[in-house]
Amino acid sequence: MRLFHRLAVSLALILVLAAPAGAGEPLALERIEASGVVRVGLTGDYKPFSWEEPEGHFEGLDVEMAGALADDLGARLEIVRTSWPSLMEDLDAGKFDIGMGGISVTEERAKVALFSTPLLSDGKTPIARCEEAARFQTLDQIDRDGVTVIVNPGGTNEKFARANIKTAKIILHKDNASIFEEIVAGRADLMITDAIETRIMQKLHPELCAIHPDAPFTQSEKAYLLPQDEAWKARVDEWLAKMEASGEKRKIFVTWVE
Incomplete structure:
Protein backbone atom coordinates (compact mmCIF):
# COMPACT_ATOMS: atom_id res chain seq x y z
CA MET A 1 0.00 0.00 0.00
CA ARG A 2 2.85 2.39 0.83
CA LEU A 3 4.49 1.65 -2.53
CA PHE A 4 1.19 2.22 -4.32
CA HIS A 5 0.71 5.52 -2.45
CA ARG A 6 4.21 6.70 -3.40
CA LEU A 7 3.61 5.79 -7.05
CA ALA A 8 0.29 7.64 -7.06
CA VAL A 9 1.85 10.77 -5.56
CA SER A 10 4.70 10.62 -8.07
CA LEU A 11 2.30 10.26 -10.98
CA ALA A 12 0.21 13.21 -9.77
CA LEU A 13 3.34 15.35 -9.47
CA ILE A 14 4.41 14.45 -13.01
CA LEU A 15 0.99 15.41 -14.37
CA VAL A 16 1.08 18.76 -12.59
CA LEU A 17 4.55 19.57 -13.87
CA ALA A 18 3.62 18.51 -17.40
CA ALA A 19 0.44 20.59 -17.48
CA PRO A 20 0.73 23.69 -19.69
CA ALA A 21 0.76 27.13 -18.10
CA GLY A 22 -2.73 28.51 -17.78
CA ALA A 23 -4.30 25.04 -17.95
CA GLY A 24 -7.86 25.14 -16.71
CA GLU A 25 -8.45 28.65 -18.07
CA PRO A 26 -10.93 28.65 -20.96
CA LEU A 27 -9.53 29.44 -24.39
CA ALA A 28 -10.90 32.51 -26.17
CA LEU A 29 -13.40 30.75 -28.41
CA GLU A 30 -14.62 28.56 -25.55
CA ARG A 31 -15.06 31.62 -23.32
CA ILE A 32 -16.98 33.53 -26.01
CA GLU A 33 -19.30 30.60 -26.65
CA ALA A 34 -19.91 30.12 -22.92
CA SER A 35 -20.48 33.80 -22.09
CA GLY A 36 -22.16 34.95 -25.28
CA VAL A 37 -19.89 38.02 -25.31
CA VAL A 38 -16.96 38.90 -27.59
CA ARG A 39 -14.61 41.54 -26.17
CA VAL A 40 -12.88 43.75 -28.76
CA GLY A 41 -9.92 45.90 -27.78
CA LEU A 42 -9.80 49.35 -29.42
CA THR A 43 -7.62 52.38 -28.78
CA GLY A 44 -10.28 54.80 -30.02
CA ASP A 45 -7.69 57.28 -31.35
CA TYR A 46 -6.84 56.14 -34.86
CA LYS A 47 -9.05 57.21 -37.76
CA PRO A 48 -10.48 55.61 -39.84
CA PHE A 49 -10.22 52.43 -37.73
CA SER A 50 -11.61 53.58 -34.39
CA TRP A 51 -12.09 56.72 -32.39
CA GLU A 52 -13.93 57.59 -29.21
CA GLU A 53 -16.11 60.68 -29.30
CA PRO A 54 -17.78 61.51 -27.01
CA GLU A 55 -16.31 59.42 -24.19
CA GLY A 56 -17.62 55.88 -24.26
CA HIS A 57 -18.91 56.10 -27.83
CA PHE A 58 -16.74 54.40 -30.45
CA GLU A 59 -17.00 54.84 -34.19
CA GLY A 60 -14.97 53.73 -37.18
CA LEU A 61 -14.21 51.02 -39.67
CA ASP A 62 -13.26 48.43 -37.08
CA VAL A 63 -16.21 49.26 -34.86
CA GLU A 64 -18.41 48.23 -37.77
CA MET A 65 -16.23 45.17 -38.44
CA ALA A 66 -16.42 44.26 -34.74
CA GLY A 67 -20.21 44.42 -34.92
CA ALA A 68 -20.18 42.12 -37.95
CA LEU A 69 -17.94 39.65 -36.10
CA ALA A 70 -20.25 39.65 -33.08
CA ASP A 71 -23.26 39.00 -35.32
CA ASP A 72 -21.46 36.11 -37.01
CA LEU A 73 -20.63 34.61 -33.61
CA GLY A 74 -24.14 35.18 -32.29
CA ALA A 75 -22.55 37.10 -29.42
CA ARG A 76 -22.91 40.51 -27.81
CA LEU A 77 -20.17 43.02 -28.64
CA GLU A 78 -18.26 44.55 -25.74
CA ILE A 79 -15.68 47.21 -26.60
CA VAL A 80 -12.70 47.34 -24.27
CA ARG A 81 -10.63 50.51 -24.26
CA THR A 82 -6.89 49.85 -24.63
CA SER A 83 -3.92 51.99 -25.70
CA TRP A 84 -0.86 51.59 -27.87
CA PRO A 85 1.56 51.47 -24.90
CA SER A 86 -0.58 48.87 -23.05
CA LEU A 87 -1.87 46.91 -26.07
CA MET A 88 0.23 43.76 -25.62
CA GLU A 89 -0.02 43.81 -21.82
CA ASP A 90 -3.81 44.03 -22.06
CA LEU A 91 -3.91 41.11 -24.50
CA ASP A 92 -1.67 39.02 -22.25
CA ALA A 93 -3.86 39.87 -19.25
CA GLY A 94 -6.91 38.58 -21.12
CA LYS A 95 -8.70 41.92 -21.10
CA PHE A 96 -9.98 41.41 -24.64
CA ASP A 97 -10.45 38.51 -27.08
CA ILE A 98 -9.34 40.32 -30.23
CA GLY A 99 -7.51 43.57 -30.83
CA MET A 100 -8.75 45.71 -33.71
CA GLY A 101 -8.19 49.29 -34.80
CA GLY A 102 -5.34 49.41 -37.32
CA ILE A 103 -2.77 47.16 -35.62
CA SER A 104 0.42 46.57 -37.60
CA VAL A 105 1.92 43.10 -37.82
CA THR A 106 5.41 43.16 -36.31
CA GLU A 107 7.93 40.45 -35.46
CA GLU A 108 7.94 41.54 -31.82
CA ARG A 109 4.16 41.18 -31.49
CA ALA A 110 4.12 37.91 -33.46
CA LYS A 111 6.47 36.33 -30.91
CA VAL A 112 3.78 36.40 -28.21
CA ALA A 113 0.50 36.59 -30.12
CA LEU A 114 -1.27 35.48 -33.26
CA PHE A 115 -2.58 37.60 -36.12
CA SER A 116 -5.56 37.13 -38.37
CA THR A 117 -5.39 37.04 -42.14
CA PRO A 118 -4.00 40.46 -43.16
CA LEU A 119 -6.58 43.15 -43.89
CA LEU A 120 -4.46 45.56 -45.91
CA SER A 121 -0.90 46.68 -46.62
CA ASP A 122 0.30 50.12 -45.59
CA GLY A 123 3.46 51.99 -44.63
CA ILE A 211 3.41 63.35 -48.41
CA HIS A 212 3.73 60.59 -51.05
CA PRO A 213 1.21 58.23 -49.35
CA ASP A 214 1.35 55.97 -52.41
CA ALA A 215 5.10 55.50 -51.93
CA PRO A 216 5.64 55.22 -48.15
CA PHE A 217 9.02 54.69 -46.50
CA THR A 218 8.03 51.20 -45.33
CA GLN A 219 5.57 48.46 -46.17
CA SER A 220 3.72 46.42 -43.55
CA GLU A 221 0.44 44.60 -43.06
CA LYS A 222 -2.41 45.33 -40.73
CA ALA A 223 -4.37 42.51 -39.12
CA TYR A 224 -6.36 41.64 -36.03
CA LEU A 225 -4.40 40.80 -32.88
CA LEU A 226 -5.27 37.50 -31.20
CA PRO A 227 -4.18 35.48 -28.18
CA GLN A 228 -2.30 32.25 -28.84
CA ASP A 229 -5.44 30.25 -29.52
CA GLU A 230 -5.34 28.48 -32.90
CA ALA A 231 -9.04 27.58 -32.83
CA TRP A 232 -9.98 31.22 -32.28
CA LYS A 233 -7.65 32.37 -35.07
CA ALA A 234 -9.20 29.81 -37.43
CA ARG A 235 -12.69 31.06 -36.54
CA VAL A 236 -11.72 34.71 -37.13
CA ASP A 237 -10.04 33.86 -40.45
CA GLU A 238 -13.13 31.90 -41.51
CA TRP A 239 -15.29 34.96 -40.77
CA LEU A 240 -12.93 37.27 -42.68
CA ALA A 241 -13.02 34.93 -45.69
CA LYS A 242 -16.82 35.07 -45.66
CA MET A 243 -16.75 38.85 -45.39
CA GLU A 244 -14.37 39.00 -48.35
CA ALA A 245 -16.38 36.60 -50.50
CA SER A 246 -19.68 38.35 -49.84
CA GLY A 247 -18.27 41.81 -50.57
CA GLU A 248 -19.27 43.01 -47.08
CA LYS A 249 -15.67 43.74 -46.05
CA ARG A 250 -15.08 45.91 -49.11
CA LYS A 251 -18.39 47.71 -48.52
CA ILE A 252 -17.36 48.62 -44.97
CA PHE A 253 -13.85 49.66 -45.99
CA VAL A 254 -15.10 51.87 -48.83
CA THR A 255 -17.54 53.60 -46.46
CA TRP A 256 -14.79 54.66 -44.06
CA VAL A 257 -11.69 54.98 -46.23
CA GLU A 258 -12.69 56.33 -49.64
Whole structure:
Protein backbone atom coordinates (compact mmCIF):
# COMPACT_ATOMS: atom_id res chain seq x y z
CA MET A 1 0.00 0.00 0.00
CA ARG A 2 2.85 2.39 0.83
CA LEU A 3 4.49 1.65 -2.53
CA PHE A 4 1.19 2.22 -4.32
CA HIS A 5 0.71 5.52 -2.45
CA ARG A 6 4.21 6.70 -3.40
CA LEU A 7 3.61 5.79 -7.05
CA ALA A 8 0.29 7.64 -7.06
CA VAL A 9 1.85 10.77 -5.56
CA SER A 10 4.70 10.62 -8.07
CA LEU A 11 2.30 10.26 -10.98
CA ALA A 12 0.21 13.21 -9.77
CA LEU A 13 3.34 15.35 -9.47
CA ILE A 14 4.41 14.45 -13.01
CA LEU A 15 0.99 15.41 -14.37
CA VAL A 16 1.08 18.76 -12.59
CA LEU A 17 4.55 19.57 -13.87
CA ALA A 18 3.62 18.51 -17.40
CA ALA A 19 0.44 20.59 -17.48
CA PRO A 20 0.73 23.69 -19.69
CA ALA A 21 0.76 27.13 -18.10
CA GLY A 22 -2.73 28.51 -17.78
CA ALA A 23 -4.30 25.04 -17.95
CA GLY A 24 -7.86 25.14 -16.71
CA GLU A 25 -8.45 28.65 -18.07
CA PRO A 26 -10.93 28.65 -20.96
CA LEU A 27 -9.53 29.44 -24.39
CA ALA A 28 -10.90 32.51 -26.17
CA LEU A 29 -13.40 30.75 -28.41
CA GLU A 30 -14.62 28.56 -25.55
CA ARG A 31 -15.06 31.62 -23.32
CA ILE A 32 -16.98 33.53 -26.01
CA GLU A 33 -19.30 30.60 -26.65
CA ALA A 34 -19.91 30.12 -22.92
CA SER A 35 -20.48 33.80 -22.09
CA GLY A 36 -22.16 34.95 -25.28
CA VAL A 37 -19.89 38.02 -25.31
CA VAL A 38 -16.96 38.90 -27.59
CA ARG A 39 -14.61 41.54 -26.17
CA VAL A 40 -12.88 43.75 -28.76
CA GLY A 41 -9.92 45.90 -27.78
CA LEU A 42 -9.80 49.35 -29.42
CA THR A 43 -7.62 52.38 -28.78
CA GLY A 44 -10.28 54.80 -30.02
CA ASP A 45 -7.69 57.28 -31.35
CA TYR A 46 -6.84 56.14 -34.86
CA LYS A 47 -9.05 57.21 -37.76
CA PRO A 48 -10.48 55.61 -39.84
CA PHE A 49 -10.22 52.43 -37.73
CA SER A 50 -11.61 53.58 -34.39
CA TRP A 51 -12.09 56.72 -32.39
CA GLU A 52 -13.93 57.59 -29.21
CA GLU A 53 -16.11 60.68 -29.30
CA PRO A 54 -17.78 61.51 -27.01
CA GLU A 55 -16.31 59.42 -24.19
CA GLY A 56 -17.62 55.88 -24.26
CA HIS A 57 -18.91 56.10 -27.83
CA PHE A 58 -16.74 54.40 -30.45
CA GLU A 59 -17.00 54.84 -34.19
CA GLY A 60 -14.97 53.73 -37.18
CA LEU A 61 -14.21 51.02 -39.67
CA ASP A 62 -13.26 48.43 -37.08
CA VAL A 63 -16.21 49.26 -34.86
CA GLU A 64 -18.41 48.23 -37.77
CA MET A 65 -16.23 45.17 -38.44
CA ALA A 66 -16.42 44.26 -34.74
CA GLY A 67 -20.21 44.42 -34.92
CA ALA A 68 -20.18 42.12 -37.95
CA LEU A 69 -17.94 39.65 -36.10
CA ALA A 70 -20.25 39.65 -33.08
CA ASP A 71 -23.26 39.00 -35.32
CA ASP A 72 -21.46 36.11 -37.01
CA LEU A 73 -20.63 34.61 -33.61
CA GLY A 74 -24.14 35.18 -32.29
CA ALA A 75 -22.55 37.10 -29.42
CA ARG A 76 -22.91 40.51 -27.81
CA LEU A 77 -20.17 43.02 -28.64
CA GLU A 78 -18.26 44.55 -25.74
CA ILE A 79 -15.68 47.21 -26.60
CA VAL A 80 -12.70 47.34 -24.27
CA ARG A 81 -10.63 50.51 -24.26
CA THR A 82 -6.89 49.85 -24.63
CA SER A 83 -3.92 51.99 -25.70
CA TRP A 84 -0.86 51.59 -27.87
CA PRO A 85 1.56 51.47 -24.90
CA SER A 86 -0.58 48.87 -23.05
CA LEU A 87 -1.87 46.91 -26.07
CA MET A 88 0.23 43.76 -25.62
CA GLU A 89 -0.02 43.81 -21.82
CA ASP A 90 -3.81 44.03 -22.06
CA LEU A 91 -3.91 41.11 -24.50
CA ASP A 92 -1.67 39.02 -22.25
CA ALA A 93 -3.86 39.87 -19.25
CA GLY A 94 -6.91 38.58 -21.12
CA LYS A 95 -8.70 41.92 -21.10
CA PHE A 96 -9.98 41.41 -24.64
CA ASP A 97 -10.45 38.51 -27.08
CA ILE A 98 -9.34 40.32 -30.23
CA GLY A 99 -7.51 43.57 -30.83
CA MET A 100 -8.75 45.71 -33.71
CA GLY A 101 -8.19 49.29 -34.80
CA GLY A 102 -5.34 49.41 -37.32
CA ILE A 103 -2.77 47.16 -35.62
CA SER A 104 0.42 46.57 -37.60
CA VAL A 105 1.92 43.10 -37.82
CA THR A 106 5.41 43.16 -36.31
CA GLU A 107 7.93 40.45 -35.46
CA GLU A 108 7.94 41.54 -31.82
CA ARG A 109 4.16 41.18 -31.49
CA ALA A 110 4.12 37.91 -33.46
CA LYS A 111 6.47 36.33 -30.91
CA VAL A 112 3.78 36.40 -28.21
CA ALA A 113 0.50 36.59 -30.12
CA LEU A 114 -1.27 35.48 -33.26
CA PHE A 115 -2.58 37.60 -36.12
CA SER A 116 -5.56 37.13 -38.37
CA THR A 117 -5.39 37.04 -42.14
CA PRO A 118 -4.00 40.46 -43.16
CA LEU A 119 -6.58 43.15 -43.89
CA LEU A 120 -4.46 45.56 -45.91
CA SER A 121 -0.90 46.68 -46.62
CA ASP A 122 0.30 50.12 -45.59
CA GLY A 123 3.46 51.99 -44.63
CA LYS A 124 4.93 54.96 -42.81
CA THR A 125 4.89 58.34 -44.56
CA PRO A 126 5.00 61.99 -43.47
CA ILE A 127 2.22 64.51 -43.07
CA ALA A 128 3.00 68.23 -42.69
CA ARG A 129 1.55 71.67 -43.31
CA CYS A 130 1.00 71.97 -47.04
CA GLU A 131 3.25 75.00 -47.47
CA GLU A 132 6.16 72.99 -46.02
CA ALA A 133 5.48 69.58 -47.57
CA ALA A 134 8.24 70.01 -50.16
CA ARG A 135 10.81 70.23 -47.33
CA PHE A 136 10.02 66.76 -45.98
CA GLN A 137 10.04 64.38 -48.93
CA THR A 138 12.84 62.13 -47.67
CA LEU A 139 14.14 60.92 -44.31
CA ASP A 140 17.35 62.81 -44.97
CA GLN A 141 15.38 66.05 -45.37
CA ILE A 142 13.42 65.31 -42.20
CA ASP A 143 16.29 64.28 -39.94
CA ARG A 144 17.94 67.69 -39.64
CA ASP A 145 18.59 70.30 -36.97
CA GLY A 146 15.63 72.59 -36.46
CA VAL A 147 13.00 70.03 -37.49
CA THR A 148 10.47 68.81 -34.92
CA VAL A 149 8.82 65.43 -35.42
CA ILE A 150 5.77 64.71 -33.27
CA VAL A 151 4.74 61.14 -32.45
CA ASN A 152 2.27 59.24 -30.31
CA PRO A 153 3.95 56.91 -27.80
CA GLY A 154 3.97 53.14 -27.57
CA GLY A 155 3.25 51.96 -31.10
CA THR A 156 4.96 51.45 -34.43
CA ASN A 157 5.01 55.21 -35.13
CA GLU A 158 7.31 55.83 -32.17
CA LYS A 159 9.38 52.76 -33.02
CA PHE A 160 9.92 54.02 -36.57
CA ALA A 161 10.80 57.52 -35.38
CA ARG A 162 13.30 56.28 -32.79
CA ALA A 163 14.97 54.05 -35.37
CA ASN A 164 15.26 56.67 -38.12
CA ILE A 165 15.34 60.13 -36.53
CA LYS A 166 18.69 60.88 -34.89
CA THR A 167 19.23 64.62 -35.43
CA ALA A 168 15.75 66.17 -35.62
CA LYS A 169 13.85 66.70 -32.38
CA ILE A 170 11.24 64.08 -31.42
CA ILE A 171 8.40 65.13 -29.15
CA LEU A 172 5.83 62.74 -27.69
CA HIS A 173 2.15 63.66 -27.68
CA LYS A 174 0.05 61.20 -25.70
CA ASP A 175 -3.30 62.08 -27.27
CA ASN A 176 -3.21 60.70 -30.81
CA ALA A 177 -6.67 62.16 -31.45
CA SER A 178 -5.34 65.73 -31.21
CA ILE A 179 -1.80 65.25 -32.46
CA PHE A 180 -2.50 66.68 -35.91
CA GLU A 181 -3.76 69.91 -34.40
CA GLU A 182 -0.26 70.37 -33.00
CA ILE A 183 1.14 70.36 -36.54
CA VAL A 184 -1.55 72.78 -37.77
CA ALA A 185 -0.70 75.13 -34.88
CA GLY A 186 3.01 75.02 -35.75
CA ARG A 187 4.09 73.37 -32.50
CA ALA A 188 5.54 70.53 -34.59
CA ASP A 189 6.67 70.32 -38.21
CA LEU A 190 5.41 66.89 -39.15
CA MET A 191 4.38 63.42 -38.11
CA ILE A 192 5.36 60.11 -39.70
CA THR A 193 2.46 57.68 -39.53
CA ASP A 194 0.56 55.16 -41.64
CA ALA A 195 -0.35 56.38 -45.10
CA ILE A 196 -4.01 55.52 -44.60
CA GLU A 197 -4.14 57.90 -41.62
CA THR A 198 -2.42 60.72 -43.53
CA ARG A 199 -5.05 60.48 -46.26
CA ILE A 200 -7.86 60.76 -43.73
CA MET A 201 -6.24 63.62 -41.83
CA GLN A 202 -5.57 65.79 -44.87
CA LYS A 203 -9.33 65.64 -45.54
CA LEU A 204 -10.15 66.63 -41.96
CA HIS A 205 -7.40 69.30 -41.80
CA PRO A 206 -7.09 71.10 -45.17
CA GLU A 207 -3.94 72.83 -43.86
CA LEU A 208 -2.15 69.46 -43.87
CA CYS A 209 -0.88 67.41 -46.82
CA ALA A 210 -0.07 63.72 -46.92
CA ILE A 211 3.41 63.35 -48.41
CA HIS A 212 3.73 60.59 -51.05
CA PRO A 213 1.21 58.23 -49.35
CA ASP A 214 1.35 55.97 -52.41
CA ALA A 215 5.10 55.50 -51.93
CA PRO A 216 5.64 55.22 -48.15
CA PHE A 217 9.02 54.69 -46.50
CA THR A 218 8.03 51.20 -45.33
CA GLN A 219 5.57 48.46 -46.17
CA SER A 220 3.72 46.42 -43.55
CA GLU A 221 0.44 44.60 -43.06
CA LYS A 222 -2.41 45.33 -40.73
CA ALA A 223 -4.37 42.51 -39.12
CA TYR A 224 -6.36 41.64 -36.03
CA LEU A 225 -4.40 40.80 -32.88
CA LEU A 226 -5.27 37.50 -31.20
CA PRO A 227 -4.18 35.48 -28.18
CA GLN A 228 -2.30 32.25 -28.84
CA ASP A 229 -5.44 30.25 -29.52
CA GLU A 230 -5.34 28.48 -32.90
CA ALA A 231 -9.04 27.58 -32.83
CA TRP A 232 -9.98 31.22 -32.28
CA LYS A 233 -7.65 32.37 -35.07
CA ALA A 234 -9.20 29.81 -37.43
CA ARG A 235 -12.69 31.06 -36.54
CA VAL A 236 -11.72 34.71 -37.13
CA ASP A 237 -10.04 33.86 -40.45
CA GLU A 238 -13.13 31.90 -41.51
CA TRP A 239 -15.29 34.96 -40.77
CA LEU A 240 -12.93 37.27 -42.68
CA ALA A 241 -13.02 34.93 -45.69
CA LYS A 242 -16.82 35.07 -45.66
CA MET A 243 -16.75 38.85 -45.39
CA GLU A 244 -14.37 39.00 -48.35
CA ALA A 245 -16.38 36.60 -50.50
CA SER A 246 -19.68 38.35 -49.84
CA GLY A 247 -18.27 41.81 -50.57
CA GLU A 248 -19.27 43.01 -47.08
CA LYS A 249 -15.67 43.74 -46.05
CA ARG A 250 -15.08 45.91 -49.11
CA LYS A 251 -18.39 47.71 -48.52
CA ILE A 252 -17.36 48.62 -44.97
CA PHE A 253 -13.85 49.66 -45.99
CA VAL A 254 -15.10 51.87 -48.83
CA THR A 255 -17.54 53.60 -46.46
CA TRP A 256 -14.79 54.66 -44.06
CA VAL A 257 -11.69 54.98 -46.23
CA GLU A 258 -12.69 56.33 -49.64
